[in-house]
Every structure is written in structure tokens, then in C-alpha cells.
Amino acid sequence: MNWLDTIVQGILLGGLYALFAAGLSLVFGIMRLVNLAHGDLIVLGAYLILLIVSLLGLSPFVAALVALPLMFGLGYGLQRVVLNRVLGEDILPPLLVTFGISVVLQNGLLQGASADTRRLPTGDIGVASLNLGPVTIGVLPLLTFASAVAVIVLLNHMFYHSALGRSFRATSDDPVTASLMGIRPRMVFAQATGIAMMIVTIAALYLGMRANFDPAIGPARLVYAFEAVIIGGLGSLWGTLAGGVIIGVAQTMGAAINPEWQILSGHIAFLLVLLFKPRGLFPRAFD
Amino acid sequence: MALLSTHGLTAHYGQFQALFGVDITLERGECVAIIGANGAGKTTLLRALAGVLPNRADAIVYKGEPIGDRPADAVLRRGIAMVPEGRKLFPSLTVEENLLIGAHARKLAGPWSLEAVYGLFPILKERRHGPGTALSGGQQQMVAIGRALMSNPDVLLCDEISLGLAPVVIRDIYNAMPQIRAGGAAVIIVEQDIGQALKVADRVYCMMEGRVTLSGPAAGLSREAIHNAYFGAAA
Numbered sequence: 001m002n003w004l005d006t007i008v009q010g011i012l013l014g015g016l017y018a019l020f021a022a023g024l025s026l027v028f029g030i031m032r033l034v035n036l037a038h039g040d041l042i043v044l045g046a047y048l049i050l051l052i053v054s055l056l057g058l059s060p061f062v063a064a065l066v067a068l069p070l071m072f073g074l075g076y077g078l079q080r081v082v083l084n085r086v087l088g089e090d091i092l093p094p095l096l097v098t099f100g101i102s103v104v105l106q107n108g109l110l111q112g113a114s115a116d117t118r119r120l121p122t123g124d125i126g127v128a129s130l131n132l133g134p135v136t137i138g139v140l141p142l143l144t145f146a147s148a149v150a151v152i153v154l155l156n157h158m159f160y161h162s163a164l165g166r167s168f169r170a171t172s173d174d175p176v177t178a179s180l181m182g183i184r185p186r187m188v189f190a191q192a193t194g195i196a197m198m199i200v201t202i203a204a205l206y207l208g209m210r211a212n213f214d215p216a217i218g219p220a221r222l223v224y225a226f227e228a229v230i231i232g233g234l235g236s237l238w239g240t241l242a243g244g245v246i247i248g249v250a251q252t253m254g255a256a257i258n259p260e261w262q263i264l265s266g267h268i269a270f271l272l273v274l275l276f277k278p279r280g281l282f283p284r285a286f287d
Numbered sequence: 288m289a290l291l292s293t294h295g296l297t298a299h300y301g302q303f304q305a306l307f308g309v310d311i312t313l314e315r316g317e318c319v320a321i322i323g324a325n326g327a328g329k330t331t332l333l334r335a336l337a338g339v340l341p342n343r344a345d346a347i348v349y350k351g352e353p354i355g356d357r358p359a360d361a362v363l364r365r366g367i368a369m370v371p372e373g374r375k376l377f378p379s380l381t382v383e384e385n386l387l388i389g390a391h392a393r394k395l396a397g398p399w400s401l402e403a404v405y406g407l408f409p410i411l412k413e414r415r416h417g418p419g420t421a422l423s424g425g426q427q428q429m430v431a432i433g434r435a436l437m438s439n440p441d442v443l444l445c446d447e448i449s450l451g452l453a454p455v456v457i458r459d460i461y462n463a464m465p466q467i468r469a470g471g472a473a474v475i476i477v478e479q480d481i482g483q484a485l486k487v488a489d490r491v492y493c494m495m496e497g498r499v500t501l502s503g504p505a506a507g508l509s510r511e512a513i514h515n516a517y518f519g520a521a522a
Binding site for chain 2: 163166167169170172173174176177178179180181182183184
């Protein structure tokens with residue numbers, strides 16, 4: 001067995017999980033909202049890209065570019081029309097509402113697209129690989145990981161070095177004082193969810209090109225995303241990338257030992273981190 | 288016509304009524320102090336003016352427009368900025384970012400800019416890349432004042448800016464007031480320290496139990512009249 005290869009594949013897989021998690025991390029960091037429909041929204045994004053591919057005959061990458069503004073609009077509207085109404089002191093209403101949205105999305109997709117498994121066409125890129133001595137790297141996983149790093153870098157830059165990010169952080173700190181600065185917290189929340197849905201679109205692109213999907217796989221993606229966020233420490237975007245990589249490596253190493261252990265190993269790694277670092281690896285200094 | 292006026296302004300926190308029909312006015316360029324004991328309704332009055340507490344539209348009139356029902360962000364955009372009680376700096380933001388966010392929604396050419404605020408409070412320039420929460424109380428208060436000035440407001444609301452500060456620091460803060468007024472903003476200060484309030488203000492309103500019990504020019508009020516309005520006259 002080639003451990004180096006296993007670890008490299010795990011790190012690259014971790015990029016996909018970080019993409020699943022980045023949007024969740026952003027939304028939780030700003031409004032303390034756990035979106036239980038996050039996984040199903042990724043699946044919805046994959047179907048939307050598939051629809052654009054088959055309707056317009058575009059490549060999945062171009063189709064994802066078309067889907068980006070649509071998904072931003074969906075997130076913005078979802079926050080303005082639904083989620084803003086349930087945000088408050090009590091954390092239960094948003095959990096119930098997003099759980100409901102998750103059920104609606106799964107059944108809606110089942111009605112509209114059937115339970116058949118689908119896949120985005122990848123062309124040559126899906127099988128292309130780079131041979132680097134003992135390690136063989138698939139081009140698609142490498143692209144996935146590079147996209148994850150790019151997303152985290154851009155998000156960090158937006159969050160810490162732009163006026164928009166400043167308004168996000170101020171609103172997250174104290175919405176009432178933020179409104180004294182002329183900021184509309186509800187608008188900020190809608191912008192944040194819109195951006196999260198753009199990241200969801202990128203995650204959906206690689207999810208759909210990497211493996212088959214069907215309407216029921218959303219909740220498991222949510223679990224991986226959630227574990228990555230918790231491992232990294234709530235609110236830390238680089239931590240989220242690290243969390244994704246840890247789960248990815250744990251899964252590929254588990255699978256290398258025994259294919260039945262793949263999913264279990266990821267969960268065990270998550271529990272071990274919680275055991276020794278209950279607040280995650282890179283928790284924010286204050287909450 | 289007054290720049291800003293209230294007309295029978297009331298405020299409630301749940302069942303508890305905090306203001307019972309308050310009428311005050313503020314002229315352009317004027318400095319008005321609101322004094323009174325704890326629980327007199329001073330902070331509530333400022334929060335209502337800033338749009339944090341919703342009200343009847345015509346309870347607050349600003350430049351001829353009823354704004355009592357406008358939310359805080361809309362009030363700020365019209366030119367009323369607040370220095371909130373307890374300073375309320377954003378802990379996730381550096382000193383400079385705290386100042387910049389003051390101009391987030393109202394970028395107006397005027398006397399106040401980052402450079403002008405640093406000119407007013409030079410110590411902030413030295414500390415500008417550090418977190419606001421690492422500053423001393425007085426320096427934090429300077430950030431809170433600078434943050435409100437960054438929107439170049441026509442009305443500056445200052446809530447207990449001397450609270451919890453050492454006398455020498457309070458003096459530094461109030462020394463900035465002439466420069467702030469020279470920039471053109473009318474100022475309403477809420478102050479527990481009557482001496483300080485009388486020194487800086489043109490006019491004074493004294494409040495007790497949610498009502499204005501005394502008002503007049505700062506120079507013309509006797510100690511006795513203020514004492515009676517503050518604690519209730521033995522009438």
C-alpha cells in the first residue's frame with residue numbers, strides 16, 4: 001500500500017469537503033444560523049448545473065458560471081423572505097425551518113428529476129491525471145482542491161479587507177450598533193447567504209463531476225460540511241479548509257485499510273478532535 | 288424651524304413606560320445637555336432619537352420631515368449619528384476599521400475624515416491597526432466619538448461619554464467638543480455630571496421619571512432649580 005498516495009488523495013478530497021463547508025461556515029460565522037438544508041442546496045445546485053448543461057449544451061464549468069448569479073439570487077431571496085423572519089434569540093425556529101426546507105428540496109427534486117442517479121459530463125478532464133513518481137494525481141481532484149483554496153483566499157480577503165466584510169463582521173458582533181452605522185442587518189444577512197450559495201454552486205460543480213448524485217444525498221454532505229466546520233473552529237475559514245482535509249485524509253486512510261471503514265473513519269477523526277479540542281483547532285478568540 | 292424636535296415622545300420597554308410625552312428642540316449648531324438621575328429616561332430619549340426604539344412618525348421631526356418611525360439605519364443616513372452608551376466598539380474590527388465603518392452608509396464630503404479624526408485624537412493614529420478592545424476606556428471613547436463623526440452628521444448624540452472614566456480623561460474628551468462643534472454638528476449630550484453639562488452646553492433639559500422637569504439656558508439655571516428638577520421638588 002502506498003501511504004503517501006493515500007494521504008495526497010485524502011488531502012485533495014478534503015478540498016471538496018471544504019467547499020461543502022465554506023458556505024456553512026460563512027453563514028454561521030455571521031448570523032449564528034445553522035442551515036440544515038445546506039447539503040440539499042448543494043444537490044439542488046448540481047441539478048441546476050445539469051439542467052443548464054443539457055438545455056444549452058454548455059460545459060459544466062460554463063454552466064456553473066451561469067448558475068452562480070441564479071444561486072446568489074436564491075440565497076438572497078431565501079434569507080430575505082424566510083430565514084430573516086426566524087432569526088432571533090431562540091435558535092430552534094431556524095433549525096426547524098431549514099430542516100423543513102431540506103425535506104421540501106429532497107421531495108421536490110424527487111418529483112422533478114426522479115430518483116435516478118445523475119452525473120455531470122466531465123469529458124477528458126474526468127480521467128486525466130498527472131504522474132508524479134509514487135503519486136498519481138487526478139486533474140479533477142487537483143482542480144477541486146485548488147478551487148477550495150481559491151474560495152477560502154477570496155472569502156478571507158472579502159471578510160478582512162473589504163467594506164463588505166467589515167459590515168459582515170460588525171453585524172456579527174452587534175447588529176443594533178451596526179444599524180447605528182447605517183448598516184441594515186437583514187440586508188447584510190441576505191448578502192451573506194447569497195455569497196454562501198455561490199460557494200454552494202462551486203461545491204455542486206465538483207460534487208456532480210466527481211461522482212453520481214441523486215436527490216437523497218444532501219444530508220450526508222451536510223454532515224461532512226458540519227464536521228469540517230466544527231473541526232476547524234467555528235468562524236475560522238482556514239480552519240474549515242483544515243477540517244475538510246482532516247476528514248478527507250481520515251476517510252481515504254480508513255478506506256485503504258478496509259473499504260467499509262471509509263465513512264466511519266471520517267466520523268472517528270471528528271470525534272477525536274472534539275475530544276481533545278472541543279472548540280475546534282482554530283477557534284475565534286471571542287464569541 | 289428647529290433642526291430636530293420631539294412632540295409628545297413616548298417610549299415603552301414591554302409593560303414599562305419609560306418616557307411620558309417628551310418635547311425638546313435642537314437648533315442648528317446648538318449644544319444641548321440632558322441631565323437627570325439614573326432611570327430618568329435620558330438614554331431612552333437618545334435611543335428613540337437614533338431610531339433604535341420605534342415611535343409614531345410625527346413624534347420626531349428632523350429638518351421638517353417626520354422620522355419617528357424610521358429605523359436606525361435610515362436615521363443615520365439622514366444625518367443623525369450616535370455615540371452609544373458603553374462605547375460599543377466592534378471587537379472584530381481594528382481601531383481604523385471601527386472608524387471607517389462609521390462612514391459605511393453615509394459617505395459625505397465634510398469636515399470629518401479619517402485624517403481629521405486622527406487630528407482630533409492623535410493617539411488613535413498610533414493604535415490604528417490594533418483591536419479597539421485593546422485600548423483604554425478613554426481611548427475607546429475617542430474611537431466611538433470618531434466613528435460617529437465619520438458620517439459627517441448634522442446631529443451628534445452623545446450618551447454618557449464620561450461614564451467610568453477618570454477626571455483627567457474626561458477633560459481630554461470634552462476638550463474635543465469645541466472642535467466638534469466647529470465642524471458644524473449640533474450636539475445632544477446625556478450627562479450625569481451636572482457641572483460638566485453646564486460647562487459645555489448652551490441649553491439644558493433636566494429629566495425625571497420620563498418627563499422634562501426643567502429647561503433653560505445653561506448659564507441661567509440656579510443650582511437650587513436644578514436640584515429640585517433632579518430629585519423632585521418638595522412641593
